[in-house]
Amino acid sequence: MNTRGLRSQLKDSVPVTGMGPQVGAYGVQDTLRSGFSSVKNELLPSHALELSEKNFQLNQDKMNFSNLRNIQGLHAPLKLQMEYRAARQIQRLPFLQSSHLALDTLKGNDESISFEDILNDPAQSEMMGEPHIMVEYKLGMM
Amino acid sequence: YRKMATLSVCQPQLGGFSFENCKRNAVLEAEVTKLGCNVPSARKTGTTICGVVFKDGIVLGADTRATEGMIVADKNCSKIHYISPNIYCCGAGTAADTEMTTQIISSNLELHSLSTSRLPRVATANRMLKQMLFRYQGHIGAALVLGGVDCNGPHLYSIYPHGSTDKLPYVTMGSGSLAAMAVFEDRYKQDMEEEDAKRLVRDAIAAGIFNDLGSGSNIDLCVITKGRVDYLRPHDMANKKGVRTGNYKYKQGTTGVLTKSVIKLDLEVVEETVQTMDTS
Numbered sequence: 477m478n479t480r481g482l483r484s485q486l487k488d489s490v491p492v493t494g495m496g497p498q499v500g501a502y503g504v505q506d507t508l509r510s511g512f513s514s515v516k517n518e519l520l521p522s523h524a525l526e527l528s529e530k531n532f533q534l535n536q537d538k539m540n541f542s543n544l545r546n547i548q549g550l551h552a553p554l555k556l557q558m559e560y561r562a563a564r565q566i567q568r569l570p571f572l573q574s575s576h577l578a579l580d581t582l583k584g585n586d587e588s589i590s591f592e593d594i595l596n597d598p599a600q601s602e603m604m605g606e607p608h609i610m611v612e613y614k615l616g617m618m
Numbered sequence: 619y620r621k622m623a624t625l626s627v628c629q630p631q632l633g634g635f636s637f638e639n640c641k642r643n644a645v646l647e648a649e650v651t652k653l654g655c656n657v658p659s660a661r662k663t664g665t666t667i668c669g670v671v672f673k674d675g676i677v678l679g680a681d682t683r684a685t686e687g688m689i690v691a692d693k694n695c696s697k698i699h700y701i702s703p704n705i706y707c708c709g710a711g712t713a714a715d716t717e718m719t720t721q722i723i724s725s726n727l728e729l730h731s732l733s734t735s736r737l738p739r740v741a742t743a744n745r746m747l748k749q750m751l752f753r754y755q756g757h758i759g760a761a762l763v764l765g766g767v768d769c770n771g772p773h774l775y776s777i778y779p780h781g782s783t784d785k786l787p788y789v790t791m792g793s794g795s796l797a798a799m800a801v802f803e804d805r806y807k808q809d810m811e812e813e814d815a816k817r818l819v820r821d822a823i824a825a826g827i828f829n830d831l832g833s834g835s836n837i838d839l840c841v842i843t844k845g846r847v848d849y850l851r852p853h854d855m856a857n858k859k860g861v862r863t864g865n866y867k868y869k870q871g872t873t874g875v876l877t878k879s880v881i882k883l884d885l886e887v888v889e890e891t892v893q894t895m896d897t898s
Contacts (some may be wrong), residue, residue, distance in 0.1 A: 525757060529635055531754065587733055589725045590750075592634040594718075615840035 556582075568609040573599050660712050661686045662759075666794030666826025666833040667697060667708035669765045670814035671808065675772045675843035676765035679819035680708045682829050682852070683834035690834070698793045698840045702738045703725050703847070705766030706840050710792035711779060712759040717749065719760045723747055740766040740773040744783055752781030761791045779893070792817045794826025794833040797875050812841065816853075824856055 507513075521527050531571045561576035564577040621814070647657050667680045684692035701707050703726070709716025723746050731738045742811050751758055762777040768862035776789035790798040801822040804875055817841060823837045836852035 492641075521637075523637040525635070525754060526637040526640070528753075528755075529637075587729045589722055589729070590634075591722075592632065593723070594676075596633045596636050598633055 569607070570614045571605040571607045620679075634649060634654060645788075659687055660714065661691050661766040662712055664832025665697060665829075666790070666798050666823050666830060667710050667763050668761040668790040668795070668798045668802065668819060668822050668826075669708065669763045669774045669776075669788065670791065670802070670810075670815055670819055671765075671772050671774050674812065675767045676774055676818045677812075678706055678708050678765050678840040678842070679823045679853075680762060680838050681823055681833040682836045683827075683832070684713055685832055690734075693835050696838065698838055698849070698851075700724060701764070701766070702731065702745070704737060704768060704842065705740055705764070706842060707765070708741070708791070710761045710849040711764075715758045715760040716762065718760060719747065719750065720762070723750070730842055737768060738768040739768040739770070740764065740775065744773075744775045744777065744785075747777050748783050751777065751779060756780040762854045763789055763791050765842060766835035767842050772842070773800055782853075787891050790822065790826075792826070792833065794823075794830035797824035797829040809844045812843075820854055823888065824854070850883055 500504070541556070544552045559582055560579065563582050566578055567574040567576070650657055662685055664683070664685045665681060669676060671679045678698055680697035682694045682697065683690055690861070695713070697708050697710070697769055699707050699716070700761040701720060702722045707720050709720060723743055726746055727738045727743055727861055730742065747764065749760060751760065756779045758762040759779050762778060763774070765774045772788060773785065774785050774787065775785050776791055777783045787808070788802045790802065802818070819839060820837055826833045827837070835857050837856055839850040839853040841848040841850070867879055
């Protein structure tokens, strides 16, 4: 892409949360875990849809909860979020595949099929997470 | 023994689209265009598809050519996809996109109709398709003509790749859409009979086939009425390949046999080994 395109993208871009440099424990770039960094790679998304897809579920939930709050009052999203939080805790260890059955039923994902179920199935992934590091991360020891 | 490759990430992996290779692809494309070659392109259907509402239902029509740049990739591909027993959808644009999109929506509609225990409505399929296509901002190149008969009567929608939809009595899509629309604008009448509607759609697709390079081969029709679906494939073979009039094969016995000599080859066994399979 030419530099003029880059400049216009930088000017109109809103600061987004997903694309910042990966900071480690001491506020510096964590080379051991996330590899070498490159400012160009982290400033712009590699595809127009990358950010919107990463945050799609979150944005949908926010929209639905705020609609519910406006229609039915604050108790409705509060109750629902409490149920989601309870269902999210029924899981295996982080590096194992959990079925998320309760969470899926609550969210209605058991009655729909989308690209998340067809493409890039995590159960068929060729790489696995390093068990010790993932559990330490989950327990907050890293 | 073998170890599986590990990545030390902290978050569990998600399914769906992965944009890992986009930067690499951009770099590769820049290098390749510098050398003067082209990257391979996706197979498009470069099509003529159309639909019309008649007295008792819907007639959908499509041609059957799939192109890949300047080459015909498939001379007889099926562009009318099943969505539900009473709803069918024609697809133009990138062939894989239309195929996967209609299959996903068909599965979703089936789950939805099992959960509501009712026959699905065309408006439901339309809403699901437009929400999915808008979510991907037109990167999924699927232009669809969706038609069906449900409890509220016959409905026909056209859906564009960016997610806008139109509900109309007659629609055309694809590269041959202007040719087909010309035929529709001339001869469409409200509340036609089934035979008239089939003839109109057949003529519209034929106009697209003969006047547009991206469309060709046969004409497929799908007639949907309340309680009955006629999937006519092919309805009309407009472009049949010719038959060879001459034959260059010679009859048996044309060449006379002068002499015949048989030489026997003696083969002897040199070595015999048995190798067992390692089935442990």
